[in-house]
Amino acid sequence: MAYGPHTSQDRAAMLQAIGIASVDELFADIPAALRASELRLPPPESEAELADRLRHLAERNRVDLVSFLGAGAYRHFVPAVVDQLLLRGEFYTAYTPYQPEISQGTLQTIYEYQSMMGEMTGMDVVSASHYDGATATAEGALMTCRATHRERVLVSRGVHPHYRQTLCTYFGGADRVADEIPLVADGPAAGTTDLAALERMLADPDRPVAGVVVANPSFLGLLEPMAQAGRLAHAAGALFVSVVEPVSLAVLAAPASYGAEIACGEGQPLGIPLAYGGPYLGILACREALVRQIPGRLVGMTTDVDGRRAFVMTLRAREQDIRREKASSNICTNQALCALAASIYMASIGPHGLRDVAALGAARAAELERALAEAGAPRLHPGPYLNEFAVRVPNAPEVHRRLLARGVLAGLALAEAEPDDPSLADALLVCATEVTTADEIEVFAWALRDEIEQGRQLSLPGLADRGGGRAAGHPAGSGGRVESGPGAEAAGGRGRHATGGAR
Amino acid sequence: MAQDQRYTKEHEWVRVEGDLAIVGITDYAAHQLGDIVFVELPEIGRVLTQFAAVGVVESVKAVSDLFAPISGEVVETNAELAARPELVNGDPFGQGWMLRIRIADKSQVDGLLDQAAYEQLTREG
Numbered sequence: 001m002a003y004g005p006h007t008s009q010d011r012a013a014m015l016q017a018i019g020i021a022s023v024d025e026l027f028a029d030i031p032a033a034l035r036a037s038e039l040r041l042p043p044p045e046s047e048a049e050l051a052d053r054l055r056h057l058a059e060r061n062r063v064d065l066v067s068f069l070g071a072g073a074y075r076h077f078v079p080a081v082v083d084q085l086l087l088r089g090e091f092y093t094a095y096t097p098y099q100p101e102i103s104q105g106t107l108q109t110i111y112e113y114q115s116m117m118g119e120m121t122g123m124d125v126v127s128a129s130h131y132d133g134a135t136a137t138a139e140g141a142l143m144t145c146r147a148t149h150r151e152r153v154l155v156s157r158g159v160h161p162h163y164r165q166t167l168c169t170y171f172g173g174a175d176r177v178a179d180e181i182p183l184v185a186d187g188p189a190a191g192t193t194d195l196a197a198l199e200r201m202l203a204d205p206d207r208p209v210a211g212v213v214v215a216n217p218s219f220l221g222l223l224e225p226m227a228q229a230g231r232l233a234h235a236a237g238a239l240f241v242s243v244v245e246p247v248s249l250a251v252l253a254a255p256a257s258y259g260a261e262i263a264c265g266e267g268q269p270l271g272i273p274l275a276y277g278g279p280y281l282g283i284l285a286c287r288e289a290l291v292r293q294i295p296g297r298l299v300g301m302t303t304d305v306d307g308r309r310a311f312v313m314t315l316r317a318r319e320q321d322i323r324r325e326k327a328s329s330n331i332c333t334n335q336a337l338c339a340l341a342a343s344i345y346m347a348s349i350g351p352h353g354l355r356d357v358a359a360l361g362a363a364r365a366a367e368l369e370r371a372l373a374e375a376g377a378p379r380l381h382p383g384p385y386l387n388e389f390a391v392r393v394p395n396a397p398e399v400h401r402r403l404l405a406r407g408v409l410a411g412l413a414l415a416e417a418e419p420d421d422p423s424l425a426d427a428l429l430v431c432a433t434e435v436t437t438a439d440e441i442e443v444f445a446w447a448l449r450d451e452i453e454q455g456r457q458l459s460l461p462g463l464a465d466r467g468g469g470r471a472a473g474h475p476a477g478s479g480g481r482v483e484s485g486p487g488a489e490a491a492g493g494r495g496r497h498a499t500g501g502a503r
Numbered sequence: 504m505a506q507d508q509r510y511t512k513e514h515e516w517v518r519v520e521g522d523l524a525i526v527g528i529t530d531y532a533a534h535q536l537g538d539i540v541f542v543e544l545p546e547i548g549r550v551l552t553q554f555a556a557v558g559v560v561e562s563v564k565a566v567s568d569l570f571a572p573i574s575g576e577v578v579e580t581n582a583e584l585a586a587r588p589e590l591v592n593g594d595p596f597g598q599g600w601m602l603r604i605r606i607a608d609k610s611q612v613d614g615l616l617d618q619a620a621y622e623q624l625t626r627e628g
Contacts, residue, residue: 292541317540317561326559326566 061276066440067409068368070388070431071219071417072133072160073277074269076247076357077435082271082344091340096333097299100312107311110299110336113343120249121263122256123285127296128334130282133266134166137213137243139284139329140264141167143293144211144239145176146328153211154201156181156193156229158218159243161417167213181212183220185423191222191381191390193229202236209236211262215243216252219417220429221388222381223252230259246270246283246342248386250354251362255285262286271345272338281338292318295329357434361387364432364441371441372430375449380427388431390414396426399451408447508596509612510621511554513570516596519612526572526602528560530595531625536562539591544569544580544601551575551604553611558601560591569601573611579603 006014015021027035045053067075086092090105097103097110114126130136141153153171155164157180164180171178179201184194193214202209212233216224230240242255244265255263267281268274286294292315300314320327346354365387369379372391380390393399400413411430418424432441509517514532518525533539541561551557551571558569581600583590591599606612616624 292543317563317566322564323566326568 062409065404065407065409066443068411068430068432068436068440068444069409070221070433071412071429072162072266073274073280074245074247074431075274075433075435076269076271078271078273078345079348081348082341085344086337086341091337094336096297096336097313100310104311106336107299107313109340109343110297110334111301111311112347113339114299116343116346117246117267117283117285120246120254121244121283121285122254123263124288125291125294125298126283126285127294128299128336129267129339130284130296130331131335132278132280132282133243133264133268134160134163134282135170136264136266136282136284137163137241138167138170139282139295139331140241140243140262140286141178141211141213142170142174142176143262143286143290143295143328144241145174147239147290147293148208148210148237150208150210150238151175152177152179152207152209153213154179154181154198154209154238155213156198156215156218156224157183157421158191158193158220158222158224159213159215160219163215163243177207181214188382189225190383191220192218192224192383195225195228195232198229199232202232202238209233209238211239211241213241213243217245217248217386217388220381220390220414221385221431223384223386226253226255226260227258234259244283247354247358247361250351251358252386256287261290267335267338267342270342272341279335279338281335281342291315293328294318295327295331297334358386360434361432361436364434364436365389367438368430368432368436368441368444371445372448375445376452377428377448380424387433388429390424390427390429392426393428393448394426394452395455396428399448399455400428402451403444403447406447408444410444410448509572509615509617510624511570511572511615512624513554513568515570515572517572517612517615519606519609520603522606523578524573524575524604524606524612525600526604527595527600528569528591529621529625532560532567533592533595533599536560536565536567538563539588542569542584542588542591542601544584545577547577547580549577551577571604572615573604574607575604576607577602578605 011023015023020026091109094103094106097106100107110128114128117126118124130139137159141155144153145151153167153176155167155178157164164178168178181198181201182194184190184192198212202212212229214224214226214229216226218224226242233240239261240259241262241264242258242260244255244263246265246267247269263283263285265283267283270281272279272281284294284296295318297313297319298315299311301309301311302314304310316322318328320330320332349357365385369389373379377391377393380392397413397415400410403410411428414421414424414427414429417429507518510529514529516527516529539560539562543559543561545551545557549557551574553571553574555571556568557571560567560569580602583598584601593599
């Protein structure tokens with residue numbers, strides 16, 4: 001069999017064999033208006049010209065920013081070994097390992113990925129990965145419906161808004177219902193999932209719940225009462241789905257330990273660059289009892305006819321190409337290269353290294369909290385966090401824009417992420433990781449203090465109404481506050497020379 | 504194959520034991536499917552409607568629905584099949600049985616294919 005492209009004679013012979021005159025006839029079912037005509041591309045360029053064009057495009061990315069943005073994707077140091085191994089031709093261009101005989105390397109890396117995620121989550125079964133954390137969460141929620149034969153899922157508002165939207169999209173198509181569990185409004189548990197509300201929602205006898213989905217840490221960075229939420233879910237006959245951030249699993253309890261049957265999350269923090277939003281890595285894992293419900297590829301270890309260890313895709317009859325409309329999902333692929341990056345990262349950094357990454361991030365975040373509070377932006381919620389939290393900033397979206405102009409990416413303005421929640425209107429979601437430096441914190445805190453002061457001076461519309469936050473955030477006893485007004489600009493500048501910044 | 508067995512067009516077999524019916528799939532079906540690795544059966548207590556898809560038989564290469572040959576309540580399922588699905592291949596009419604159903608309407612059994620009709624079906628198949 002020749003492996004070159006089809007010749008015109010090949011095509012003619014094939015057309016004749018199936019009895020049609022031209023390839024176009026194969027697309028007759030598609031309405032003419034929807035059929036693609038020609039691809040109108042610009043003329044070809046030399047490699048140098050093209051590289052130049054792409055470089056100019058890339059330069060539109062801001063890579064100079066001091067960034068405190070998290071909200072689902074996190075800056076981490078990625079050792080060079082990850083990229084170097086990814087670039088190997090055997091990995092970089094390998095496709096789906098349908099033929100185990102010639103794909104043992106690929107299959108083994110997926111098996112290792114599954115094994116490591118199994119250790120991290122405490123789960124028995126890990127899929128070969130999904131598109132991203134949002135789709136993995138949606139799939140996890142759908143699993144609970146299939147397993148319990150119930151059609152209603154409860155999702156905490158502490159789960160990332162994008163994940164909730166994706167889940168609703170999946171559920172809408174499947175005629176299932178996803179109801180949101182509210183967050184506690186005030187008190188020591190403010191911002192976390194409202195367990196009393198959850199219990200009430202679970203108690204509806206006419207609308208039994210298949211699964212309860214809670215994220216830990218939550219989108220707002222808070223640690224959630226997972227064990228209690230799990231108990232409530234189980235008491236009502238529902239399954240418990242935990243949405244996790246993988247680096248945090250080095251220091252936080254594994255989902256299996258607090259009773260979750262399903263764990264899902266975003267694997268980007270494990271050695272995958274931010275890359276403007278993707279490609280990322282959907283993690284999905286479950287207990288053994290749900291192995292036939294979990295969608296996605298599964299790689300298993302077995303022996304070949306000669307008794308040697310071998311890896312294969314296993315439990316294939318679950319999958320879409322065999323079960324068709326009865327499959328658990330239309331998924332028929334995985335994020336192989338990203339899963340490989342995560343595996344290399346985890347293997348090279350090791351469990352102790354990963355714990356250091358998580359702990360360092362937490363330590364930096366504590367420094368960040370102090371610095372921002374002194375700058376006039378105290379935390380919005382009182383509860384514990386790992387490395388991400390919300391701070392109260394008057395006129396947060398405007399301050400965020402102004403800080404961006406000064407080269408500081410001040411996290412996420414929560415008003416844009418959660419426009420329906422007025423309590424988050426004047427808040428920024430910020431995070432720190434092991435790569436955040438004390439200098440960066442100082443730059444941020446100084447610039448933020450300046451912006452808050454200027455805001456106060458200029459009396460931005462509605463600012464007079466925002467009494468509480470400002471008063472609470474007024475830095476008490478911080479020596480050497482920079483005077484506001486033109487003097488501040490002259491005396492200040494960024495970073496080192498600013499007084500009243502973080503120490 | 505016992506003479507008192509009845510069959511469906513989807514290759515299930517039925518034997519009557521008093522007011523209960525035992526159900527499984529035929530050797531023809533098992534052979535078509537290949538090595539069976541998993542059998543998903545309806546839970547005890549579930550009320551089945553004749554010819555509805557009530558379970559799944561999964562082999563290494565394919566997945567096939569299990570259809571209820573008659574209406575009735577599931578009173579017992581073969582627990583052995585969880586650990587030993589290969590019983591369906593090895594002894595489809597004996598140890599590979601799948602369900603015991605409390606017959607809702609005895610006439611439904613009479614309406615199924617008899618031995619000769621089923622053999623005809625598999626010859627043509």
